[in-house]
Amino acid sequence: MRITFAVKTAFLTTSLVLLLVGVTGVWQYRRLSDEYVSLIRVQQQELAALAAADLDYKLSMHLAVLAREARKTDPAVFEQAALRQGFLQRTDLRPMFDGTALIDLEGRMILDDPPSAKVLNIADRSYFQQARDEGVTAISHPLKARTNDQPAVLMVAPIKTDGDRVVGVLAAGLTLNRPNVLGGLAQSRAGNGGHYVIETTGPNPVYVVHPDARRVLQPVALSPASAADDAARDLITSARIPVTDWTLRVVLPAEAAYAPLAAARNALLMQMLLLALVCSALAWAGTTWLIRPLARLHRAIGMLRQSPDTAVALDVSAKDERGDLAREFDALMGELRTKRSEMAAVTDASPSGLFRCDAEGRMVYVNDEYLAIHGLDQAEAAQGWLGLVSEASRQRVWDDWMKRVQDDKPFHATRWLHRRDGRDVLVALHMRPLLVEGRVTGQVGTLADITERNHADQALRTLSTIFEATTDFVVQLDKTGRLTYMNPAARQVAGLAADAPIAHLTMADFNPPSTVERLRSEAVPTASAKGVWVGESIIWDAARRPFPVSHMVIAHRDKNGRIERFSGIMRDISAAKATELALSESEARLRTIADALPMRVAYIDAAERYQFVNLAYEGVFGVTRDSIPGRTVRELFGEARYPAIEPHIRAVLAGQRVTFESEVASADLYVCYRADYIPQLAADGRSVIGFHAVTSDITRQKREEQRLVQLASQDALTGLGNRAAFERQLCEALERNRTQRSLMALLYLDLDHFKQVNDRWGHPVGDALLKAVAERLSLAKRATDFAARLGGDEFVVVLEALGNADAASRVADAILRAMARPFDIDGRTVQVSASVGVAFCDHERHSGEQLIRLADKMLYQAKGAGRNNCQLSPVPASARTA
Numbered sequence: 001m002r003i004t005f006a007v008k009t010a011f012l013t014t015s016l017v018l019l020l021v022g023v024t025g026v027w028q029y030r031r032l033s034d035e036y037v038s039l040i041r042v043q044q045q046e047l048a049a050l051a052a053a054d055l056d057y058k059l060s061m062h063l064a065v066l067a068r069e070a071r072k073t074d075p076a077v078f079e080q081a082a083l084r085q086g087f088l089q090r091t092d093l094r095p096m097f098d099g100t101a102l103i104d105l106e107g108r109m110i111l112d113d114p115p116s117a118k119v120l121n122i123a124d125r126s127y128f129q130q131a132r133d134e135g136v137t138a139i140s141h142p143l144k145a146r147t148n149d150q151p152a153v154l155m156v157a158p159i160k161t162d163g164d165r166v167v168g169v170l171a172a173g174l175t176l177n178r179p180n181v182l183g184g185l186a187q188s189r190a191g192n193g194g195h196y197v198i199e200t201t202g203p204n205p206v207y208v209v210h211p212d213a214r215r216v217l218q219p220v221a222l223s224p225a226s227a228a229d230d231a232a233r234d235l236i237t238s239a240r241i242p243v244t245d246w247t248l249r250v251v252l253p254a255e256a257a258y259a260p261l262a263a264a265r266n267a268l269l270m271q272m273l274l275l276a277l278v279c280s281a282l283a284w285a286g287t288t289w290l291i292r293p294l295a296r297l298h299r300a301i302g303m304l305r306q307s308p309d310t311a312v313a314l315d316v317s318a319k320d321e322r323g324d325l326a327r328e329f330d331a332l333m334g335e336l337r338t339k340r341s342e343m344a345a346v347t348d349a350s351p352s353g354l355f356r357c358d359a360e361g362r363m364v365y366v367n368d369e370y371l372a373i374h375g376l377d378q379a380e381a382a383q384g385w386l387g388l389v390s391e392a393s394r395q396r397v398w399d400d401w402m403k404r405v406q407d408d409k410p411f412h413a414t415r416w417l418h419r420r421d422g423r424d425v426l427v428a429l430h431m432r433p434l435l436v437e438g439r440v441t442g443q444v445g446t447l448a449d450i451t452e453r454n455h456a457d458q459a460l461r462t463l464s465t466i467f468e469a470t471t472d473f474v475v476q477l478d479k480t481g482r483l484t485y486m487n488p489a490a491r492q493v494a495g496l497a498a499d500a501p502i503a504h505l506t507m508a509d510f511n512p513p514s515t516v517e518r519l520r521s522e523a524v525p526t527a528s529a530k531g532v533w534v535g536e537s538i539i540w541d542a543a544r545r546p547f548p549v550s551h552m553v554i555a556h557r558d559k560n561g562r563i564e565r566f567s568g569i570m571r572d573i574s575a576a577k578a579t580e581l582a583l584s585e586s587e588a589r590l591r592t593i594a595d596a597l598p599m600r601v602a603y604i605d606a607a608e609r610y611q612f613v614n615l616a617y618e619g620v621f622g623v624t625r626d627s628i629p630g631r632t633v634r635e636l637f638g639e640a641r642y643p644a645i646e647p648h649i650r651a652v653l654a655g656q657r658v659t660f661e662s663e664v665a666s667a668d669l670y671v672c673y674r675a676d677y678i679p680q681l682a683a684d685g686r687s688v689i690g691f692h693a694v695t696s697d698i699t700r701q702k703r704e705e706q707r708l709v710q711l712a713s714q715d716a717l718t719g720l721g722n723r724a725a726f727e728r729q730l731c732e733a734l735e736r737n738r739t740q741r742s743l744m745a746l747l748y749l750d751l752d753h754f755k756q757v758n759d760r761w762g763h764p765v766g767d768a769l770l771k772a773v774a775e776r777l778s779l780a781k782r783a784t785d786f787a788a789r790l791g792g793d794e795f796v797v798v799l800e801a802l803g804n805a806d807a808a809s810r811v812a813d814a815i816l817r818a819m820a821r822p823f824d825i826d827g828r829t830v831q832v833s834a835s836v837g838v839a840f841c842d843h844e845r846h847s848g849e850q851l852i853r854l855a856d857k858m859l860y861q862a863k864g865a866g867r868n869n870c871q872l873s874p875v876p877a878s879a880r881t882a
Contacts (some may be wrong), residue, residue, distance in 0.1 A: 013283035018276050025268045033261050037235070040257060045237040047190060048250040052239035055198075058181045059139070059243045062096055062172075063155055067137050069093055070157035070170040077111075077159075078104050078168045084111050097155075097172035098180060099147065104168050105132060116147040122171075131156040131169045139244050141200060142176065142208045142217055151176040151216045153208070177213050185209050193256035197249045198241070208246055301329065353427075353447030359440065361398075361405045373427060373449050375419040388417055408433050408440050414450070426451045473539075473549070473570040479563050481506045493572075495542025507568075511539050512546055519553070527555040528563060539570065547574045599697070603680070605690040606653060608633045645675075652677035652691040661698070672702040717767055718774035721788035726796055729786045730848045733800050737843045740801075743875070744841040745808040747797040748855035749815060752833045752867040754793040761828065768825045769832070776818040781811055796855070805840065805875045812836045812870040820868065833868035835859055842876035 069091055077083040084102065093100045094113070101112035107123025109116075122128045127140035137157045145152040152173045158166045174180050179187070185196050186209045198209035205220040235252040317323060353370030357363050366381045376384040389397045404411050411431045418424055431445030467474045473490035477483055483502040491498060494510055508516050515537045526533040533553040538546045549570040558564045594601045595615035603612040610628050618625040621636055633649065634642045648658045658677040663670070678692040713725035721729065730746070737744040751773065758766040770793065777787050777795060786798040797815075799808055819834035837858025841851055854873055861871040 007284065009283065009287040011280070011283075013287075014276055014279040017279045018272060021272055021275060025272060029261075029265060029268060032264070033258075036261060037258075040235060040252070041237060044191065044194075044235060044250050044252060045239075048237040048239040048248060051185075051190075051196060051250065052241050052248040055181070055185065055248060056241045056243050059241070062174075062181065063137050063139065063157075063243070065093065065096055066155050066170060066172050067157045070137075070159050073159050073170060075159055075161045075167045077102065087111065088113050093172050096181075098152070098175040098178055099145075099173045101147075101171045101173075102159075102168060103128065103156075103171055105166070112147065118147065120146050122146070125154075127154060127156055128169060128171075131158045132166055135160065135164070135166050142206060144217065145173060145175070148175075153182060176209065176216050182209055186211050186213070190250045191252055191256075194250055194252035197251055199247050199249065201245055201247060205247075354445075355447065356434075356442060356444045357405060358442045359405065361402050364442070370447055373425065373447055374417065375421055375423075385417075388419065404431065405443055406440055408435065411445075424451075425449050471571075473568075473572075475507075475568045475570075477507065477566045477568070479565060483507075484565065490570075493539075493541050511537070515539060523551070523553045524555075524566070527553040527566065531555055536573070537570075547572065548577050549573060600693070600695040602628075602693045602695075603690060604633060604693060606688065608649060610636070611690070648675070648677055649691075652679050653688050655679050655681075655688050663702075670699065670703070671697070672699045674698045715774075715789040718771055718789050720774050720778070720795070721786060723788070723790050726786075726788035726790065726798075727848065729788070729798055730851070733786075733798050734841065734843070734846075734848055734851070736800065737841055741843060742800070743802040743804065743807075744843075745799040745802060745805075746839045746841070746851050746855040747799060747808070747812060747815070747836060748839070748852070748859045749795050749797075749819075749834050749836040750859065751793040751819070752835055752863075754832065757830060757832065761825075761830070765825050765828065765830070769823055769830055772823050772825065773819065773832075773834075776821075777815060780814040780818040785811065796852075805872065808838050808840070809870070809872065812838055812872075816868065816870060835862040835867045836870040837862055838870060838872040840873050840875045844876075846876075 073087065074083055077087055087102070088100070088111070091100065099112065099114060101109050103109050103122060107121045107125075107128060109120045109122065112120075125140065125143075127138040130136065130138040135158045137155065140154040140156075142151060142153055144150070145154075152175045154171055154173045156169050156171045159168045159170055160166050174182050176183050176186075178184075182198070185198070188196055190196055195211045196209060197207065197211075199205045199207055199220050206217055207215045207220060210216055234254050235257040236249055238247050238249045240246075241248055350367055350369060353373045354365075354367045355363050355370050356365040362382045363385075364382075371378060371381065374385050374388065380387070386394060386398060386401075410433070411429070413429045414426060415429060416424055416426055426449070428448045428450050429445060431443050433440045434442045434444060467487040470487065471489050472487075473493060474485075474487040475483060475490050476485040483505045486494070486496065486502055488498065491500070496502065507519060511519070518537060523533040523535070531554065533551075535551050537549060537551045539549055540546060550573050552569040554567040554569070555563055556565045556567065591614075594612075597614060597616065600616040600620065601612075601614040602610055602617065605611055609630060609632050613625055613628045615625060617628055621628070623636075628636065633645070637645065644662065648660055652658045657679065659674065661672060661674045663672045674696050676694045676696075678694070679688045680690045680692060681687070682689045713721060713728075715722045733744060751769075754766065754769075757769055770789070773793075773795070774787075774789065777797070781787055781797050782799070784800065787795065788797075789795050797811070799811060802808055816834055816836060819832065823830045823832070837855050837860070839851055839855035839858055846854070858871045858873055862869050865871065
């Protein structure tokens, strides 16, 4: 429904009045409500303070009464049952507390009233520990009583002897859901509909008193978020209870607290509504009377809108605003008729096709260029363009056209048209909707033939894209040498902004004089003659620092063959030049490093020809270093040595990394080399194109290894084998014995009374004696036997390939005779003897450890037989039958 100007004016006037009254009313309401809330809050805060003080006094009195009873209580009550029986009748605590109890120092409840069947212990309660350890009265935090599982608060007072020693605790409880000094507060009313709440303090507060008994001992709920006004939340005031450090809160529900404010607000709303109705009626009546002349002018304008050429009498003689409006409208209509005539002439002569269609998609106006682009006649203007569409897709194209006609947004598109004369034309269509009161009544638009321009634009875009995107520097100059174009890369290197003018610049502004001269004397004549010149030159960057470029100059000619302009294309080759120099320097450094290495370093290609050798090759093969590259490995090593390394060369050329050692040994010469062959892969990583050979002289390391192996197997004092060598030799001998199934024995001996030699002559003489014993032992054993010193004066001999048991006896007897002869040690004659145990090996059941234990057993039998003798184990059956 349309809203008239009179209604709008009345509505605006009424709204302004209501706004003023509303702002005043809201301000007054807020001021009065703030004063009201402040007054109620002050009164309620006083109520909270009075209630907290009263409760603090009552709890203090309870504590005082409890402390007085504790002082009156005979300490012997904890030891004498008779005293406990009369305690409860004498106490004055029953009227004030819900329960009392006597608790000993261990926390055991020895007497309670009312009595409980449970055996309770409260030693873990902090309030009990405070009364017992500090000797003071205490009030517990709210808790669940162990006697009856009810929420309660306990008060305790210490019972002391005359010497002020605590012998027990008197406890009394207040159950929080009973009508006592605390529980009764939950049912008390505060003001009109309010109630009391008591909470503990600290990080995790709980309710001590709450009207809802289920909330007692539960965590305190978070305070509600602040609302938009006071009436949206309850009015709460708080006061501290000093004796317990709890918080007492007086809670007045929002409904009761702000009821007078709600009544005042409703009355104010009703007054504003009545005022709005009266103001609306008065404003509508006055506005209607004022705008009656405008209604007549509106009817005249409507007639002219329907028929612009119709003669309409306008009241242009009035001296007020209505007359001014009529005169201006009459002048506007005259100008509009003139503009319409001018626009008709312009559109008919426009080089672009112009059209207007109605809401049904039919063309109601087209100019001559529109018909020419389509190849249509004037009679075909309405829908002739649809005839250019194939019959198969005609309906789909028409449906799409109708969607565009009814769309209220501008539309731009590029389409190919196939005319009846066989030509294909590319047209650009731009169309905008005609909107009347928000409704699309048709479309107006332009149509342009862009076929030729499209071909030119495509070629130009392709070339421009290449020039704009390339990192090469592209410039163009006219035939006089003035710059006409620089691509972004060229502008950047020259330090020119993207939009900086360049028509006043020449190549002399960007090139050193030597480059300018070369371009003038060489590049331009060559390009003029051949069309193009290619070379390398030096140009400047933005800081006029020279750097190298690859340079191409192209000469462009017009259709008559005359030079029209020149193009220059340059590419920065600084990195390539730097890489080339770095590669050369790196090669020189690597050659210097290789020549300084103590090992021989060479590179050999896949044909086994040396390509590089370092200085260490000088004179090694009886030739100079420079004569080696180009020779094959076979030529350099000779036919005698080549077969030894040929398998390694085959392996490395197959892609394996090879490391091997070669030794050259003679009576007076020993040399050992280690060679590392490292394959060199091709750039694609698929084939081996050669290998690097690194040859090191490791003779010294080898000799050191041999020396260390010998030291690891030799007893440092006697030169015989040590324990490790003996265990290794015994293991190998047992393995041979199992294979050959021959007779084998282990001889175990030590010196008789060797300790007396050390005690009498000292350890140096003892060590010299052990060396002499080792020499005689080596002479007494067979050449094929292995002798070792296990430690101290203990020696062993491994006897292999024995013909019979007598052969072992003969070796043992020879050793005993050798040891019985006096020893000359540093001019001292030392006389010792030896005890020998011989164990024959059973290859079917003896391990090395078992054989050693058997030989040791035989040794101890020899010592038990008086020393200086030999004891042999029985020869096993497997050995006798072998």
